[in-house]
Amino acid sequence: MRKQWIGGTWSRTKREPIPVIDPATEEVLDSVARGTTEDADRAVAAARRALSDWRWVPGVEKAATLHEVARRMRVRKAELARQMTLEGGKPYCENHDEVEWSAACFDYYAEVGRDSRGSSLPPVAAHQVNFTIQEPYGVVAAIVPWNYPLLLLSWKVAPALAAGNTVVLKPSEETPLATLDLVSAFEALPPGVLNIVTGYGREVGEALVVHPGTDLVALTGSLATGIRVGELCARQVKKAHLELGGNDPFIVFPDADLNVASKGAVWAAFLNAGQVCTSAKRFFIFEEIYDEFVARAVKFTRSLKLGHGLDPATDIGPVINPKQLADLEARVAEAVAAGARALTGGKRSRKFAKGLFYEPTILVDVRPEMRIVATETFGPTMPIQKVRTIDEAIDAANAQEYGLGANIYTNNMEWAMTAMERITAGTFWINDPLTDNEAGPFGGMKKTGHSRELGIEGLDEFRETKHVHLDYKQELKPYWYPYKKYNASR
Ligand code: NAD
Numbered sequence: 001m002r003k004q005w006i007g008g009t010w011s012r013t014k015r016e017p018i019p020v021i022d023p024a025t026e027e028v029l030d031s032v033a034r035g036t037t038e039d040a041d042r043a044v045a046a047a048r049r050a051l052s053d054w055r056w057v058p059g060v061e062k063a064a065t066l067h068e069v070a071r072r073m074r075v076r077k078a079e080l081a082r083q084m085t086l087e088g089g090k091p092y093c094e095n096h097d098e099v100e101w102s103a104a105c106f107d108y109y110a111e112v113g114r115d116s117r118g119s120s121l122p123p124v125a126a127h128q129v130n131f132t133i134q135e136p137y138g139v140v141a142a143i144v145p146w147n148y149p150l151l152l153l154s155w156k157v158a159p160a161l162a163a164g165n166t167v168v169l170k171p172s173e174e175t176p177l178a179t180l181d182l183v184s185a186f187e188a189l190p191p192g193v194l195n196i197v198t199g200y201g202r203e204v205g206e207a208l209v210v211h212p213g214t215d216l217v218a219l220t221g222s223l224a225t226g227i228r229v230g231e232l233c234a235r236q237v238k239k240a241h242l243e244l245g246g247n248d249p250f251i252v253f254p255d256a257d258l259n260v261a262s263k264g265a266v267w268a269a270f271l272n273a274g275q276v277c278t279s280a281k282r283f284f285i286f287e288e289i290y291d292e293f294v295a296r297a298v299k300f301t302r303s304l305k306l307g308h309g310l311d312p313a314t315d316i317g318p319v320i321n322p323k324q325l326a327d328l329e330a331r332v333a334e335a336v337a338a339g340a341r342a343l344t345g346g347k348r349s350r351k352f353a354k355g356l357f358y359e360p361t362i363l364v365d366v367r368p369e370m371r372i373v374a375t376e377t378f379g380p381t382m383p384i385q386k387v388r389t390i391d392e393a394i395d396a397a398n399a400q401e402y403g404l405g406a407n408i409y410t411n412n413m414e415w416a417m418t419a420m421e422r423i424t425a426g427t428f429w430i431n432d433p434l435t436d437n438e439a440g441p442f443g444g445m446k447k448t449g450h451s452r453e454l455g456i457e458g459l460d461e462f463r464e465t466k467h468v469h470l471d472y473k474q475e476l477k478p479y480w481y482p483y484k485k486y487n488a489s490r
Contacts, residue, residue: 007049017034032177033199044139054164065110067107069106073102073185078096080178081095085310099150104438117134141167147276161193164463166194248407248425250265250284252293262293267434269382282383331381403448
């Protein structure tokens with residue numbers, strides 16, 4: 001059983017183990033400690049102790065340390081990618097990229113953190129100086145999901161540390177192993193600056209959320225978890241930084257290059273077996289190109305190979321756990337019973353003796369009220385609807401509770417800008433779905449949440465503004481007691 005990383009050492013624990021399963025083989029890979037309130041207490045205490053030093057480490061030294069974390073991540077890229085493939089299921093090459101993007105995020109915030117600036121303000125009287133400084137919140141509880149374990153922790157940990165906070169990190173109980181392997185990189189940090197506790201969200205996760213020693217909670221997860229964490233934080237007036245679900249639209253306009261758009265659509269739907277928060281999950285295709293688009297998407301999807309992520313021939317891996325697989329089966333079955341047609345897949349793959357594989361599924365004749373369209377479906381599905389006008393496409397795109405991302409294919413400037421202005425989404429991709437850029441803010445509108453990761457905005461989420469009012473001339477003020485002089489002057 002793997003131990004917890006607290007205060008710069010591997011913490012001994014006799015906690016009950018949580019098994020970690022390879023979803024492609026359903027075999028137990030290892031186990032981690034089922035963290036308790038006591039573990040949360042020890043990790044928060046270690047982070048608080050480290051805060052008083054880390055906060056004041058000069059920017060240039062912080063930057064060098066964060067660059068060193070990135071360098072160490074890259075040294076172990078292959079091992080980390082392999083571990084993520086085993087515990088999370090997505091193909092090795094995608095995990096290899098994920099480690100690189102995670103390291104790039106640490107490099108980015110090493111530099112951006114150094115460049116941190118406040119502002120100077122016009123004073124209200126002579127001999128006064130007004131300016132702002134940016135301060136860390138203190139101890140951040142960072143809680144992350146399983147689908148991009150290292151990337152999503154990096155989006156929180158790197159800016160939080162660059163801003164001078166210390167962190168207690170809780171990985172998902174599904175994919176904690178690569179995070180624990182990352183300790184070899186985090187050892188570049190002073191002890192206690194970053195601590196890792198493993199366990200269930202309802203147990204050690206909530207213990208961190210309600211702990212009086214955590215000053216900010218940064219969560220990426222489902223809407224249900226976000227509501228729960230948001231409520232708990234509200235009771236303590238603690239800031240909750242929430243990155244929640246998505247149900248992203250993908251619109252193909254009549255002028256699109258259908259070879260490119262259909263392949264982009266298949267990738268956007270099935271990357272990581274459709275388990276990306278920004279997976280394209282609802283497709284709206286203009287009627288004049290609908291048949292050709294669907295035919296191309298079906299042909300391309302049939303060429304994709306399901307398999308273990310360590311097999312270089314694999315395009316799509318398994319889904320994460322039996323619960324997700326059952327949910328997927330139920331959603332597709334419901335849609336088919338209500339009149340939808342599966343042109344590919346529509347069922348669990350029986351190609352392998354074991355493993356949680358679901359065939360990539362293109363569904364047509366779907367309707368907006370079907371659960372597979374109306375709510376977030378976390379799996380390899382591509383429900384396609386036909387649209388006739390730009391207004392219809394935009395209204396359909398907006399008919400959802402989330403506002404994470406939106407994708408379109410067109411070179412028509414008027415259509416593109418109209419859709420961009422009217423679709424409610426935190427990221428809008430034109431002719432290139434799903435890509436991230438460390439310098440570009442990422443996050444959602446509506447029920448996806450109300451914060452941003454990456455970019456300067458992602459750093460600002462982890463620091464508070466303090467206004468400093470300085471008067472360099474000590475003198476009695478006319479508006480102090482006694483009021484007489486002040487009133488006389490009015
Ligand atoms: P989840 O909400 O089940 O779990 C996320 C994390 O929260 C885990 O570490 C879990 O242990 C913890 N957790 C659960 N309940 C908790 C509680 N009551 N208190 C504290 N912590 C708790 O989500 P998941 O299944 O791991 O991930 C899938 C979801 O995440 C999807 O909805 C997806 O869209 C979303 N997601 C969003 C983004 C984004 O950037 N907006 C990115 C990736 C995933």
